[in-house]
Amino acid sequence: MSSVTHPLTTADALDTLARRAPASNDLHELAAWIQANGHRQLSAIERIELAEQLITRRRFLIGVGALGLGVITGCGAEEQASAPTATVAATRAVTDALGRTVTIPQRPARVVALHDLDNAYAIASLGFAPIGMGSITLGDRFERLRSLGPIPATLDPAIEVGLLSDPNLETIAGLRPDLILGTTLSHEKIIDQLTTIAPTVLIDNTGGDEVLSNQRFQADLVGVLDRFNTRVAEYEAAMADLRQRYVELFSSLEYARIDSFGAGPEDNYLLLSTLTPSYRVLDDLGAQRSKTNVGPQGELFPVISPERLPDYDADVFFVGVPAGEQLAPQLRSLLAATFAGQRNQIFTVDYGAWGFRNVEALFVVLRDIETILQDRQLDTSGAFR
Structure with missing residues (x-):
């Protein structure tokens, strides 16, 4: 079913209809009302689609307090005076990554x-259940989440609403959300x-002031900040235990962290941003990043060519590869002359879990190091x- 493209579907027009339409969620009843109130020019399909959008917009207006029950039902002044007082949903204003104030x-x-x-x-x-989610591969919502452990129940x-880079707006509207979460990289356009459709808050998933800042922000938005703080405290306790058991080792350990990634036929290795769980965990444990493992200033994910890899030496190399894969022979050969290579201290890790910016990834990195x-x-x- 294609989406209605008609002047009635603008936000102002929908708001006007929402204030006049009956308080019903029955699509056919609303479609009949639309036809009887001056919009006979629309086809039956267009009226149904407009009714769907009207319901979604009305729910949003109620959520932000722009409508009261008396206004929605179209009651007259006397009827409104005698009708039960409407309960307007509580709202608050937040600032998203675009600097927008969103109610x-x-x-x-x-x-x-x-x-x-x-x-x-x-x-x-x-512990919060979204009603819809985007995916990186259509038909498999959880493809890259499995490296973090069991999929949360x-x-x-959650209904798949299309690719994260190309969400289906009609599907989203049909779910009648009261909040949409997205990212600046994929959804600003x-x-x-x-x-x-609904209030929309975007995060900058390549920025932030520390590894968990985006998750903390969203946890607060949906009311699970206490659970977030509990998980962070549990991580910190587990990390402190491991650090204590290997305190002398970590105090002298210097590491390098790179990812094998398809950036090009020659330049296909990345130095990871410090805004990743691997750096957070290793720093928390007391290990130090090798001075050779620092990229150019201002580059979030500096790309390095294979022949330069031996310049990034350390006591230990952690090399991110796709889950289940081994170190490429070319890379092993290039690193053979390094301090880490000569001592067989090059370890492959899952570049997904070691790069995902959430508290569960901290536990994965901690377990892998142990x-x-x-x-x-x-x-x-x-x-x-």
Whole structure:
């Protein structure tokens, strides 16, 4: 079913209709009302589609307090005076990554999360169930979430609303959300269409002041900040335990962290942004980043060519590769002459889990490091600082 493209579907026109239309969620009843109130020129399909959009817009207006029950039902002055007082949903204003002030429900209940990882998983892993979510691969909503462990049960009911880079606006509107979460990278270009459906808040999933800032912000939006704080405290306790057991090792350990990534036929390795869980965990444990493992200032993910890899030496190399894959022979050969390579201290890790910016990723990195250290004595006598 194609979406209505008609002057009636502008926000102002929908608002006017919302104030006059009967308080019904029955599409056919509303379509009949639309036909009887001066819009016979629309086809039956167009009236049904307009009724769907009207319901969605009315729910939004109620959520932000722009409509009271008496206004929605079209009651006269006397009827409004004798009608029960409407309960207007509580709202609050927040500022998103675009610097926009967005009025959202105090307690959102129907949230569509357009980014599978940075929106949907960020809140679902804390116990909030979004009603819809985008995916990186159509037909498999959870493709890249599995590296973080079992999929949260709160994601099971979420309806796929299209690719995270190209969400289906009609599907989103049909879910009648009271809040939409997205990212500046993928959704800034369609912000106007999204805000016509429901209040929309975007995060900058490549920025922030620290690793967990985006998840903390969204946890607060949907009312699960307490759960977020609990998980962070649990991570900190587990991290402190591991640090205490290996305090001497971590105090002298220098590491390098790179990812194998398809950036091009020659330049296909990345130095990771410090806004990743791997750096947070290793810093928390007391390890130090090798001075050789620093990219050019101002570059978020500096790309380095294979022949330059031996310049990035350290006691230990953590190399991110796709889940289940091994270190490429070319890379192993290039790193063979490094301090880490000569001592067999090059370890492959899942570049997804080690790069995802949420608290569950911190636990994955912590467990992987503990596994690496079991039954192994690392040589930390290199001098790279």
